Amino acid sequence: MRDPVFQASGLGYRYPGTARRALDGVDLVVPAGSVSAILGPNGSGKSTLLRLLLGAVRPDAGRVTFRGRPVEAWRRRELARRIGVVPQGEEAVFPLTVRELVAMGRYPHLGGWRREREADRRAVEEAMRRCDVLDLADRPLATLSGGERQRARIARALAQQPEVLVLDEPTASLDVRHEMAVFELLAALAAEDGVTVVLVTHALNLAARYADRLLLLANGRAAAEGPPGRVLNRTVLEAVYEWPVAVTAHPGPGPDAGAPQVVPLAAGLEREPYDPRTGMQP
Secondary structure (H helix, E strand, O other): OOOEEEEEEEEEEOOOOOOOOOEEEEEEEEEOOOEEEEEOOOOOOHHHHHHHHOOOOOOOEEEEEEOOEEHHHOOHHHHHHHEEEEOOOOOOOOOOEHHHHHHHHHHHHHOOOOOOOHHHHHHHHHHHHHOOOHHHOOOEHHHOOHHHHHHHHHHHHHHOOOOEEEEEOOOOOOOHHHHHHHHHHHHHHHHHHOOEEEEEOOOHHHHHHHOOEEEEEEOOEEEEEEOHHHHOOHHHHHHHHOOOEEEEEOOOOOOOOOOEEEEEOOOOOOOOOOEOOOOEOO
16 A cells, blocks of 8 residues: 555544534545545535544544644644645635636645746646636636536645645536546546545445545444445445445446446335345346
8 A cells, every 4th residue: 555645543523512423433544646535424424534634623532644744733834735625615705706716726835925926827727727617717606506616616726736635525516527527537636646635425436436445434433444346335335324225337438347336226126136245236
Protein backbone atom coordinates (compact mmCIF):
# COMPACT_ATOMS: atom_id res chain seq x y z
CA MET A 1 0.00 0.00 0.00
CA ARG A 2 1.23 3.50 -0.84
CA ASP A 3 2.12 5.84 2.02
CA PRO A 4 -1.08 7.03 3.69
CA VAL A 5 -2.29 10.59 3.32
CA PHE A 6 -4.97 10.23 5.99
CA GLN A 7 -4.87 7.61 8.70
CA ALA A 8 -7.50 7.20 11.39
CA SER A 9 -7.46 4.66 14.19
CA GLY A 10 -10.15 3.91 16.76
CA LEU A 11 -11.97 7.08 15.74
CA GLY A 12 -14.97 8.01 17.87
CA TYR A 13 -17.19 11.06 18.19
CA ARG A 14 -20.47 11.94 19.90
CA TYR A 15 -22.27 15.20 19.19
CA PRO A 16 -23.17 17.12 22.37
CA GLY A 17 -26.61 16.24 23.71
CA THR A 18 -26.96 12.99 21.75
CA ALA A 19 -27.15 9.49 23.20
CA ARG A 20 -25.65 7.57 20.29
CA ARG A 21 -22.11 8.02 19.03
CA ALA A 22 -21.90 9.38 15.48
CA LEU A 23 -18.69 7.35 15.02
CA ASP A 24 -17.44 4.49 17.13
CA GLY A 25 -14.07 2.80 16.66
CA VAL A 26 -13.56 3.54 12.96
CA ASP A 27 -10.21 2.82 11.28
CA LEU A 28 -9.31 4.25 7.88
CA VAL A 29 -6.20 4.41 5.71
CA VAL A 30 -6.19 6.58 2.57
CA PRO A 31 -3.18 5.83 0.34
CA ALA A 32 -1.59 8.64 -1.66
CA GLY A 33 -2.88 8.98 -5.20
CA SER A 34 -5.93 6.80 -4.59
CA VAL A 35 -9.66 7.32 -4.90
CA SER A 36 -11.37 6.33 -1.63
CA ALA A 37 -15.16 6.38 -1.27
CA ILE A 38 -17.08 6.45 2.01
CA LEU A 39 -20.51 4.83 1.73
CA GLY A 40 -23.44 4.13 4.01
CA PRO A 41 -27.07 4.95 4.75
CA ASN A 42 -28.21 8.37 5.89
CA GLY A 43 -27.02 9.02 9.44
CA SER A 44 -24.26 6.40 9.33
CA GLY A 45 -21.48 8.91 10.11
CA LYS A 46 -20.08 9.66 6.66
CA SER A 47 -20.01 13.46 6.86
CA THR A 48 -18.85 13.32 10.47
CA LEU A 49 -15.88 11.22 9.38
CA LEU A 50 -14.94 13.84 6.77
CA ARG A 51 -15.11 16.60 9.39
CA LEU A 52 -12.80 14.62 11.67
CA LEU A 53 -10.34 13.92 8.85
CA LEU A 54 -10.19 17.64 8.06
CA GLY A 55 -9.73 18.65 11.70
CA ALA A 56 -13.00 20.63 11.71
CA VAL A 57 -13.91 18.81 14.93
CA ARG A 58 -11.76 16.80 17.31
CA PRO A 59 -12.50 13.16 18.07
CA ASP A 60 -13.31 12.12 21.62
CA ALA A 61 -11.59 8.79 20.94
CA GLY A 62 -8.81 7.71 18.59
CA ARG A 63 -6.68 9.93 16.38
CA VAL A 64 -6.34 11.25 12.83
CA THR A 65 -3.08 11.97 11.05
CA PHE A 66 -2.49 13.82 7.80
CA ARG A 67 0.82 13.10 6.11
CA GLY A 68 2.00 11.42 9.30
CA ARG A 69 1.26 14.38 11.62
CA PRO A 70 -1.77 14.74 13.89
CA VAL A 71 -4.27 16.77 11.92
CA GLU A 72 -4.67 19.26 14.79
CA ALA A 73 -0.90 20.00 14.58
CA TRP A 74 -1.32 21.51 11.12
CA ARG A 75 -2.02 25.21 10.72
CA ARG A 76 -5.35 25.79 9.02
CA ARG A 77 -3.73 27.76 6.19
CA GLU A 78 -1.31 24.91 5.53
CA LEU A 79 -4.19 22.47 5.27
CA ALA A 80 -6.10 24.88 3.01
CA ARG A 81 -3.19 24.93 0.56
CA ARG A 82 -2.96 21.15 0.45
CA ILE A 83 -6.60 20.05 0.69
CA GLY A 84 -9.44 21.18 -1.53
CA VAL A 85 -12.90 20.67 -0.02
CA VAL A 86 -16.27 20.47 -1.75
CA PRO A 87 -19.01 20.58 0.91
CA GLN A 88 -22.39 18.93 0.52
CA GLY A 89 -24.18 22.23 0.21
CA GLU A 90 -23.68 25.91 0.91
CA GLU A 91 -25.45 29.19 0.33
CA ALA A 92 -23.69 32.17 -1.23
CA VAL A 93 -23.86 35.11 1.18
CA PHE A 94 -22.90 37.68 -1.48
CA PRO A 95 -23.90 37.80 -5.15
CA LEU A 96 -21.08 36.18 -7.14
CA THR A 97 -20.46 35.14 -10.71
CA VAL A 98 -19.18 31.66 -11.43
CA ARG A 99 -15.70 32.97 -12.14
CA GLU A 100 -15.64 34.92 -8.87
CA LEU A 101 -16.62 31.80 -6.96
CA VAL A 102 -14.01 29.62 -8.69
CA ALA A 103 -11.33 32.29 -8.15
CA MET A 104 -11.91 31.96 -4.39
CA GLY A 105 -10.01 28.69 -4.67
CA ARG A 106 -6.83 30.72 -5.12
CA TYR A 107 -7.26 32.49 -1.79
CA PRO A 108 -4.98 30.13 0.23
CA HIS A 109 -2.17 30.96 -2.20
CA LEU A 110 -2.85 34.72 -2.42
CA GLY A 111 -4.04 35.73 1.02
CA GLY A 112 -6.28 38.72 1.52
CA TRP A 113 -4.33 41.44 -0.28
CA ARG A 114 -2.22 40.00 -3.09
CA ARG A 115 -3.57 40.57 -6.57
CA GLU A 116 -4.40 37.74 -8.94
CA ARG A 117 -1.45 36.72 -11.11
CA GLU A 118 -1.36 35.13 -14.55
CA ALA A 119 -0.78 31.71 -12.97
CA ASP A 120 -3.90 32.20 -10.86
CA ARG A 121 -5.98 33.17 -13.90
CA ARG A 122 -4.79 30.07 -15.76
CA ALA A 123 -5.63 27.84 -12.78
CA VAL A 124 -9.14 29.30 -12.56
CA GLU A 125 -9.80 28.93 -16.30
CA GLU A 126 -8.50 25.35 -16.39
CA ALA A 127 -10.63 24.40 -13.39
CA MET A 128 -13.74 25.83 -15.06
CA ARG A 129 -12.93 24.02 -18.29
CA ARG A 130 -12.47 20.66 -16.58
CA CYS A 131 -15.78 21.05 -14.75
CA ASP A 132 -17.66 22.22 -17.86
CA VAL A 133 -18.59 25.64 -16.47
CA LEU A 134 -16.31 27.81 -18.60
CA ASP A 135 -19.24 29.03 -20.68
CA LEU A 136 -21.01 30.00 -17.43
CA ALA A 137 -18.12 32.15 -16.16
CA ASP A 138 -20.03 35.44 -16.18
CA ARG A 139 -23.35 34.04 -14.97
CA PRO A 140 -24.50 34.96 -11.44
CA LEU A 141 -24.63 31.91 -9.18
CA ALA A 142 -28.25 32.67 -8.35
CA THR A 143 -29.25 31.98 -11.96
CA LEU A 144 -27.71 28.49 -12.10
CA SER A 145 -29.37 25.14 -11.59
CA GLY A 146 -28.38 23.04 -8.59
CA GLY A 147 -26.19 20.84 -10.75
CA GLU A 148 -24.44 23.82 -12.35
CA ARG A 149 -23.70 25.32 -8.93
CA GLN A 150 -22.26 22.00 -7.77
CA ARG A 151 -19.93 21.85 -10.76
CA ALA A 152 -18.82 25.42 -10.02
CA ARG A 153 -18.03 24.42 -6.42
CA ILE A 154 -15.93 21.51 -7.65
CA ALA A 155 -14.12 23.90 -10.02
CA ARG A 156 -13.36 26.18 -7.05
CA ALA A 157 -11.65 23.29 -5.27
CA LEU A 158 -9.68 22.37 -8.40
CA ALA A 159 -8.55 25.97 -8.88
CA GLN A 160 -6.78 25.58 -5.57
CA GLN A 161 -4.55 22.95 -7.26
CA PRO A 162 -4.66 20.75 -4.15
CA GLU A 163 -2.75 17.56 -3.53
CA VAL A 164 -5.84 16.13 -1.78
CA LEU A 165 -9.47 16.58 -2.79
CA VAL A 166 -12.23 15.87 -0.24
CA LEU A 167 -15.82 15.88 -1.50
CA ASP A 168 -19.14 15.35 0.27
CA GLU A 169 -21.78 14.07 -2.17
CA PRO A 170 -20.16 15.72 -5.23
CA THR A 171 -22.70 14.38 -7.75
CA ALA A 172 -25.85 15.38 -5.88
CA SER A 173 -28.26 17.15 -8.27
CA LEU A 174 -26.21 16.21 -11.35
CA ASP A 175 -27.64 14.59 -14.47
CA VAL A 176 -26.19 11.36 -15.89
CA ARG A 177 -23.70 13.07 -18.18
CA HIS A 178 -22.24 15.35 -15.51
CA GLU A 179 -22.38 12.66 -12.83
CA MET A 180 -20.24 10.43 -15.05
CA ALA A 181 -18.00 13.36 -15.98
CA VAL A 182 -17.29 14.11 -12.31
CA PHE A 183 -16.28 10.52 -11.55
CA GLU A 184 -14.17 10.39 -14.73
CA LEU A 185 -12.49 13.62 -13.65
CA LEU A 186 -11.78 12.37 -10.12
CA ALA A 187 -10.28 9.15 -11.48
CA ALA A 188 -8.12 11.13 -13.94
CA LEU A 189 -6.92 13.49 -11.20
CA ALA A 190 -5.73 10.50 -9.18
CA ALA A 191 -4.24 8.52 -12.07
CA GLU A 192 -2.66 11.34 -14.06
CA ASP A 193 -2.03 14.13 -11.55
CA GLY A 194 -1.41 12.11 -8.40
CA VAL A 195 -4.23 13.83 -6.49
CA THR A 196 -5.59 11.84 -3.56
CA VAL A 197 -9.40 11.80 -3.64
CA VAL A 198 -11.71 11.10 -0.70
CA LEU A 199 -15.43 11.33 -1.29
CA VAL A 200 -18.70 10.58 0.42
CA THR A 201 -21.32 9.28 -1.97
CA HIS A 202 -24.60 7.37 -2.18
CA ALA A 203 -23.71 6.31 -5.74
CA LEU A 204 -22.68 2.76 -4.89
CA ASN A 205 -22.27 1.65 -8.48
CA LEU A 206 -20.13 4.57 -9.58
CA ALA A 207 -17.99 4.21 -6.46
CA ALA A 208 -17.48 0.54 -7.34
CA ARG A 209 -16.39 1.49 -10.86
CA TYR A 210 -14.07 4.38 -10.05
CA ALA A 211 -12.80 4.04 -6.47
CA ASP A 212 -9.80 1.98 -5.42
CA ARG A 213 -11.09 1.41 -1.90
CA LEU A 214 -14.45 1.65 -0.17
CA LEU A 215 -15.41 2.15 3.46
CA LEU A 216 -19.00 1.15 4.24
CA LEU A 217 -20.38 2.64 7.46
CA ALA A 218 -23.44 1.56 9.43
CA ASN A 219 -24.57 3.24 12.66
CA GLY A 220 -21.19 4.89 13.12
CA ARG A 221 -19.17 1.69 12.70
CA ALA A 222 -17.26 0.18 9.80
CA ALA A 223 -19.33 -2.62 8.26
CA ALA A 224 -16.77 -3.40 5.54
CA GLU A 225 -13.60 -1.87 4.12
CA GLY A 226 -11.37 -2.68 1.17
CA PRO A 227 -11.58 -3.00 -2.62
CA PRO A 228 -15.08 -2.83 -4.15
CA GLY A 229 -15.35 -6.58 -4.76
CA ARG A 230 -14.87 -7.26 -1.05
CA VAL A 231 -17.20 -4.55 0.27
CA LEU A 232 -20.17 -4.75 -2.09
CA ASN A 233 -21.48 -8.22 -1.38
CA ARG A 234 -25.10 -9.08 -0.91
CA THR A 235 -24.99 -10.20 2.71
CA VAL A 236 -23.26 -7.05 3.93
CA LEU A 237 -25.36 -4.68 1.82
CA GLU A 238 -28.69 -6.19 2.86
CA ALA A 239 -27.69 -6.00 6.52
CA VAL A 240 -26.53 -2.38 6.26
CA TYR A 241 -29.31 -0.97 4.05
CA GLU A 242 -32.08 -3.29 5.31
CA TRP A 243 -33.31 -3.90 1.77
CA PRO A 244 -33.00 -6.84 -0.64
CA VAL A 245 -30.43 -6.40 -3.40
CA ALA A 246 -28.76 -8.32 -6.18
CA VAL A 247 -25.07 -7.81 -6.97
CA THR A 248 -23.95 -8.35 -10.54
CA ALA A 249 -20.82 -7.62 -12.55
CA HIS A 250 -20.58 -4.55 -14.77
CA PRO A 251 -20.74 -5.86 -18.35
CA GLY A 252 -18.35 -3.32 -19.86
CA PRO A 253 -16.85 -2.45 -22.21
CA GLY A 254 -14.17 -0.40 -20.53
CA PRO A 255 -11.60 -0.68 -17.75
CA ASP A 256 -14.38 -1.00 -15.15
CA ALA A 257 -15.81 -4.17 -16.67
CA GLY A 258 -16.48 -6.69 -13.90
CA ALA A 259 -16.94 -4.10 -11.16
CA PRO A 260 -19.74 -5.08 -8.75
CA GLN A 261 -23.04 -3.34 -9.43
CA VAL A 262 -25.87 -3.20 -6.91
CA VAL A 263 -29.49 -3.64 -8.02
CA PRO A 264 -32.18 -2.94 -5.39
CA LEU A 265 -35.00 -5.49 -5.63
CA ALA A 266 -38.70 -5.12 -5.05
CA ALA A 267 -39.61 -6.01 -1.50
CA GLY A 268 -40.77 -9.58 -0.93
CA LEU A 269 -39.39 -11.07 -4.16
CA GLU A 270 -37.69 -14.44 -4.00
CA ARG A 271 -34.05 -14.24 -5.00
CA GLU A 272 -31.48 -16.53 -6.50
CA PRO A 273 -29.21 -18.36 -4.04
CA TYR A 274 -26.33 -16.33 -2.69
CA ASP A 275 -22.78 -17.31 -3.73
CA PRO A 276 -20.55 -16.54 -0.69
CA ARG A 277 -17.38 -16.75 -2.82
CA THR A 278 -18.26 -13.70 -4.89
CA GLY A 279 -21.09 -11.97 -3.01
CA MET A 280 -23.13 -12.21 -6.22
CA GLN A 281 -26.05 -14.20 -7.48
CA PRO A 282 -25.07 -16.90 -9.99
